[in-house]
Amino acid sequence: MDDLPSEVRAALETAISGNGIALTRSGSPIGSLEFRPIALEGTVIDGPLQPSPPTQIPDGVTVIATTMSLSEAARQRLSDELGTEYIVLDITKAPTSSDVLLTHPVSPQLLGMLQHKFPSARVVITEIEDEELGVRFPGPVSRLLDAGASAYLPPRPIAELARNVHLYLTQREQPTLEQAPRPRHGLSRAEERQIGS
Incomplete structure (x- = not known):
């Protein structure tokens, strides 16, 4: 270069x-x-991962798991816009019984892995651009x-x-x-x- x-x-x-x-x-x-890129990006975490405490989900609420790295404000805005019948969770905190998996365009292999982890979820692929919340996928x-x-x-x-x-x-x-x-x-x-x- x-x-x-x-x-x-x-x-x-x-x-x-x-x-x-x-x-x-x-x-x-x-x-x-x-x-x-040919190199994986991310952070190396030393030591065992501590599992997140399970999120309490009220009966009758549709659970949406997001694969995108959204800020808490962006995730809360999405949840607020959907209404009280929905809860939006990060994929790492969402139960495997989630109803919907919201993801940006990914490879077919990764999509297969996500479907394996969330077998009953409907997969919705989306692109996001929200300047106000600093989100671009x-x-x-x-x-x-x-x-x-x-x-x-x-x-x-x-x-x-x-x-x-x-x-x-x-x-x-x-x-x-x-x-x-x-x-x-x-x-x-x-x-x-x-x-x-």
């Missing part, structure tokens, strides 16, 4: 920090680069949108896809690739584009 030109080093540092690099040729997008869709894609259409049959593409293209004056504005009201770029499409 030290021997690279400063512009190339700056672009790679951007990728290392979690943002993809958009590649263009003659002004046309041709792809993107993403950084995948982008996934492949957000990275592609940040790299310059104009919209994301979820998987649909061909006839429905054609309708959605037509609707998206006719709602805009000129369909062009452009950088997305910052999200509004806690919506991710992907959600804003889905709503706009």
